[in-house]
Amino acid sequence: MTVEAARRGGEALGDSALRPxxxxxxxxEFAYSSDLWADDMVWGVTLRSPHPRARITGIDVxxxxxxxxxxxxxxxxDVPGEKFYGLEHHDQPVLAIDQVRYQGEPVALVAADHxxxxxxARDRIRVGYEVLEPLTDARRAALDPSYPKVHGDRSNVVxxxxxxxxxxxxxxxxxxxVVRGEYEVGMQDQAFLGPESGLAVPAEDGGVDLFVATQxxxxxxxxxxxxxxLPTGRVRLTLAGVGGAFGAREDLSMQIHACxxxxxxxxxxxxxxxxxxxxxxxxxxxxxxxxxxxxxxxDGRLVYVDAEIVLDGGAYASSTSAVVGNAASLGVGPYEVxxxxxxxxxxxxxxxxxxxxxxxxxxxxxxxxxxxxxKVAEACGLDPVEVRIRNAVAEGSRLATGQVIDMPAPLAxxxxxxxxxxxxxxxxxxDVRDLPGGVSNTTHGEGVRRxxxxxxxxxxxxxxxxxxxxxxxxxxxETVGGEPAALVHTAAAEVGQGLVTLQAQIARTELGVRQVTxxxxxxxxxxxxxxxxxxxxxxxxxxxxxxxxxxxERVIELAEERLGRSLPGAxxxxxxxxxxxxxxxxxxxEVLAGRAVxxxxxxxxxxxxxxxxxxxxxxxxxxxxxxxxxxxxDVDVELGLVKVVELAAVQxxxxxxxxxxxxxxxHGGSAQGLGLALMEExxxxxxxxxxxxxxxxxxxxxxxxxxMRTRILENADPHAPYGLxxxxxxPTLSSTPAIVAAVRxxxxxxxxxxxxxxxxxxxx
Amino acid sequence: xxxxxxxxxxxxxxxxxxxxRTTLLDALRERLGVTSPKKGCDHGQCGSCTVLLDGRRAxxxxxxxxxxxxxxxVTAEGLADGEDLHPVQxxxxxxxxxxxxxxxxxxxCSAVGMLEEVKAGWPSQVTEDLAxxxxxxxxxxxxxxxxxxxxxxxYPNIVAAIRQGAR
Numbered sequence: 001m002t003v004e005a006a007r008r009g010g011e012a013l014g015d016s017a018l019r020p021x022x023x024x025x026x027x028x029e030f031a032y033s034s035d036l037w038a039d040d041m042v043w044g045v046t047l048r049s050p051h052p053r054a055r056i057t058g059i060d061v062x063x064x065x066x067x068x069x070x071x072x073x074x075x076x077x078d079v080p081g082e083k084f085y086g087l088e089h090h091d092q093p094v095l096a097i098d099q100v101r102y103q104g105e106p107v108a109l110v111a112a113d114h115x116x117x118x119x120x121a122r123d124r125i126r127v128g129y130e131v132l133e134p135l136t137d138a139r140r141a142a143l144d145p146s147y148p149k150v151h152g153d154r155s156n157v158v159x160x161x162x163x164x165x166x167x168x169x170x171x172x173x174x175x176x177x178v179v180r181g182e183y184e185v186g187m188q189d190q191a192f193l194g195p196e197s198g199l200a201v202p203a204e205d206g207g208v209d210l211f212v213a214t215q216x217x218x219x220x221x222x223x224x225x226x227x228x229x230l231p232t233g234r235v236r237l238t239l240a241g242v243g244g245a246f247g248a249r250e251d252l253s254m255q256i257h258a259c260x261x262x263x264x265x266x267x268x269x270x271x272x273x274x275x276x277x278x279x280x281x282x283x284x285x286x287x288x289x290x291x292x293x294x295x296x297x298x299d300g301r302l303v304y305v306d307a308e309i310v311l312d313g314g315a316y317a318s319s320t321s322a323v324v325g326n327a328a329s330l331g332v333g334p335y336e337v338x339x340x341x342x343x344x345x346x347x348x349x350x351x352x353x354x355x356x357x358x359x360x361x362x363x364x365x366x367x368x369x370x371x372x373x374x375k376v377a378e379a380c381g382l383d384p385v386e387v388r389i390r391n392a393v394a395e396g397s398r399l400a401t402g403q404v405i406d407m408p409a410p411l412a413x414x415x416x417x418x419x420x421x422x423x424x425x426x427x428x429x430x431d432v433r434d435l436p437g438g439v440s441n442t443t444h445g446e447g448v449r450r451x452x453x454x455x456x457x458x459x460x461x462x463x464x465x466x467x468x469x470x471x472x473x474x475x476x477x478e479t480v481g482g483e484p485a486a487l488v489h490t491a492a493a494e495v496g497q498g499l500v501t502l503q504a505q506i507a508r509t510e511l512g513v514r515q516v517t518x519x520x521x522x523x524x525x526x527x528x529x530x531x532x533x534x535x536x537x538x539x540x541x542x543x544x545x546x547x548x549x550x551x552x553e554r555v556i557e558l559a560e561e562r563l564g565r566s567l568p569g570a571x572x573x574x575x576x577x578x579x580x581x582x583x584x585x586x587x588x589x590e591v592l593a594g595r596a597v598x599x600x601x602x603x604x605x606x607x608x609x610x611x612x613x614x615x616x617x618x619x620x621x622x623x624x625x626x627x628x629x630x631x632x633x634d635v636d637v638e639l640g641l642v643k644v645v646e647l648a649a650v651q652x653x654x655x656x657x658x659x660x661x662x663x664x665x666x667h668g669g670s671a672q673g674l675g676l677a678l679m680e681e682x683x684x685x686x687x688x689x690x691x692x693x694x695x696x697x698x699x700x701x702x703x704x705x706x707x708m709r710t711r712i713l714e715n716a717d718p719h720a721p722y723g724l725x726x727x728x729x730x731p732t733l734s735s736t737p738a739i740v741a742a743v744r745x746x747x748x749x750x751x752x753x754x755x756x757x758x759x760x761x762x763x764x
Numbered sequence: 765x766x767x768x769x770x771x772x773x774x775x776x777x778x779x780x781x782x783x784x785r786t787t788l789l790d791a792l793r794e795r796l797g798v799t800s801p802k803k804g805c806d807h808g809q810c811g812s813c814t815v816l817l818d819g820r821r822a823x824x825x826x827x828x829x830x831x832x833x834x835x836x837x838v839t840a841e842g843l844a845d846g847e848d849l850h851p852v853q854x855x856x857x858x859x860x861x862x863x864x865x866x867x868x869x870x871x872x873c874s875a876v877g878m879l880e881e882v883k884a885g886w887p888s889q890v891t892e893d894l895a896x897x898x899x900x901x902x903x904x905x906x907x908x909x910x911x912x913x914x915x916x917x918x919y920p921n922i923v924a925a926i927r928q929g930a931r
Contacts, residue, residue, distance in 0.1 A: 002858055003849070018857055025865030026853040026872055028800025028840040035799040193804040193812055193915050194866040243802070243866030244915050275805040433890055496864030496916050660860045664918055668863060671917025694809035694913070703910040705919040707902070 016660035032241035033213035038268035049100035052687025057128035081229030101315035104280025134350035134687035138312035142345035150348035161328035163616030166339030171304035175295025179375035186681035188285040194243015200258035207234025216530035245495035247356030279692035283355030288364035304339035318355030320346035326361030334458035370737035408715035436641035447638035453741025457733030461726035472526030473543035478596035484588035485515035492528035498661035510548035512572035534726025543603035550599035627730035629738035640758025654725035673735030774842025791829035811912035814870035821877025840869035852929035861925030863916030
């Protein structure tokens with residue numbers, strides 16, 4: 001769509017509407033949290049622990065306080081309210097109290113008139129540490145009760161979720177083919193480009209206004225206020241521009257710290273993390289060790305899955321419980337498996353804390369179960385696509401949790417579609433620049449092999465396991481300058497996914513008006529829930545639609561009063577009230593007559609239930625989404641270099657609401673999966689991060705990202721608003737195992753660990 | 765040590781005293797309030813702070829402000845004339861070559877600078893014919909834009925946007 005067409009308002013649901021914040025984003029005028037400024041503000045910095053595990057023997061801030069320009073130095077003693085916070089368990093101290101449990105844990109804060117002054121003062125804080133041996137063995141933390149505890153007397157197991165279905169003893173007797181594998185997933189970082197930052201401004205009522213980049217304003221507010229010792233209403237949050245999120249902004253980072261400093265100094269306080277600090281400032285994707293055994297019949301039908309998944313949650317729980325729930329409930333993949341014994345564990349260690357990242361527990365399991373499916377295919381002499389089709393779930397299938405898929409799940413057809421994509425042409429070896437590694441390739445291409453791999457994934461959409469998941473929208477319709485105009489207000493976080501675009505598209509469509517403004521997200525309206533779990537189109541989209549419907553009903557009532565007759569089946573279209581026979585009966589301007597109609601609605605999805613703690617049975621999920629990837633790679637088997645030649649994806653999204661934005665989500669999810677497959681890992685040794693920079697933590701560049709083909713299906717989910725299906729996460733699941741499968745196809749190597757490194761290819 | 769320097773930023777001459785250790789990026793963002801260039805890494809690894817420095821693209825986090833006394837700096841904000849966008853910006857918007865948008869001002873400046881380099885006949889690593897003017901195919905675009913990271917992975921649409929912007 002062109003800018004002109006967009007300005008004419010041709011941006012209803014289903015159009016490739018342009019981003020309303022796009023003009024400011026392409027010029028750089030859009031204010032990200034790190035761009036905020038207040039005239040009399042001071043800068044906050046954080047002193048962090050250099051040790052992954054140590055007892056604190058003393059903190060002396062006197063030298064730091066003496067630095068000219070320093071306004072405040074705070075430790076845990078200065079936290080006026082609750083000393084702990086957390087998303088699911090309040091186990092994380094605002095500032096370390098008597099011990100530190102991970103490298104980078106915040107210990108003290110400084111506010112000063114210049115960031116350099118603040119940093120210099122920070123270096124003068126004296127902290128006494130009695131260094132202890134870090135507890136970093138996640139498997140022992142999960143299974144060995146004698147392993148020392150990370151949190152005093154509390155168990156190291158944050159959650160253990162078993163799944164038990166069928167009769168395993170019988171299954172083992174009848175299985176004709178058994179394949180086993182042990183897999184490892186490295187720690188991936190979300191690596192958003194806009195580091196953690198925000199501005200806290202003390203308010204006259206003794207409260208504080210916080211402008212911050214986050215994924216969920218209200219859950220931040222609920223955690224911040226008790227720590228400040230303030231009622232929730234005195235801590236007001238407004239969303240500042242968000243420079244990417246991908247799960248890393250679900251937990252608090254600098255929020256409480258900036259508010260504490262602002263309340264102490266009486267000045268606005270800005271905190272901006274640098275890139276290195278950002279690696280310590282947010283949770284990461286759980287690294288995982290996964291042990292799988294699949295039993296099948298000789299014709300490739302799965303008989304059982306026996307699996308153990310250990311997810312390293314690091315020092316604090318964050319969202320580990322929910323991640324374990326996903327890994328367990330989706331742990332056998334989108335396949336019909338009559339017998340399952342699966343145990344998923346999330347544990348405490350002294351490694352960096354882990355929590356939400358795009359794909360959320362489903363990513364780790366997907367790498368393992370898809371690797372296993374290729375092994376089953378090989379053992380049965382079947383094509384990898386064929387073995388998946390033979391076991392694929394469909395509408396009506398029962399998952400390992402007992403939940404029946406009550407929405408379209410055309411996985412077999414999607415796999416056929418993926419297989420039917422034309423093959424990219426072979427790469428010539430005549431030009432060194434076409435080889436894996438490009439001009440860094442020192443060979444003549446004699447070791448280059450082509451490989452093709454497939455993978456599928458299953459992801460839950462929205463919050464699961466009985467969580468009261470809801471979103472709120474306020475919609476106001478009035479006349480501005482003679483034209484009807486709608487204002488949409490939610491607390492939903494635009495993180496780049498295009499949510500403000502979609503909210504406006506929904507209001508335009510439902511209210512038949514061109515002029516729609518989406519108000520800045522803040523806590524002045526009810527919670528929208530998090531921009532995570534691919535849930536905002538469903539949830540906030542659903543809330544905006546519900547509020548628009550309520551406004552529409554009232555407008556039609558006003559039209560009925562005005563016209564003195566009832567208008568059954570009337571709708572709003574192109575600024576007019578249109579009767580059921582299609583005739584316009586009044587303009588909105590006439591009907592509104594200077595009044596505003598405003599309605600607020602809360603939207604909830606259908607109820608889910610908890611998983612049984614012993615058997616893992618329960619209707620725990622709202623919706624399932626699927627993506628299939630085909631990856632084509634060239635691998636230099638001698639040098640261990642990989643070039644992804646093409647990625648192709650088939651995804652069912654229920655209904656396409658914005659084709660352009662949707663393609664972007666599939667590209668982006670696939671790119672992050674590519675990163676996990678081939679390059680991205682936070683290297684942790686004995687609890688210490690070895691590579692907190694973009695020199696050593698590599699994310700895909702535009703050269704690493706191959707051309708993509710996409711095929712998008714629209715099989716509506718009857719339970720969802722507009723029939724839509726969340727779209728952001730599924731591509732992140734399947735692109736990783738598809739690429740690794742393609743590299744295995746090219747090399748014959750087992751490749752049980754991701755990211756795959758050159759030495760895994762060239763040295764086995 | 766402080767030094768007094770003059771910079772022409774988006775068409776306006778600005779004079780400021782800077783500590784000689786101040787990067788051009790910090791001088792722009794923190795001293796002059798020009799926040800269009802973003803700080804993504806501060807180490808020249810991500811490209812978010814790219815501007816046109818005396819007509820050529822440069823990462824401002826790796827430049828010392830004092831070394832560019834008298835320089836002409838154009839940020840993404842200066843490429844547009846209010847609502848009237850530069851063709852490359854318009855193409856980024858229309859092709860959805862952005863998601864969160866944090867890298868975008870840098871991408872846009874880098875693309876504009878890169879198109880000038882192509883116009884001037886500069887070959888890249890992947891240029892086929894070193895004698896003739898380079899032909900801006902997708903491979904050339906990707907090669908020449910590889911210094912600008914986009915974590916949202918909007919790369920396919922960035923390629924499409926630059927293709928459109930080059931027309």
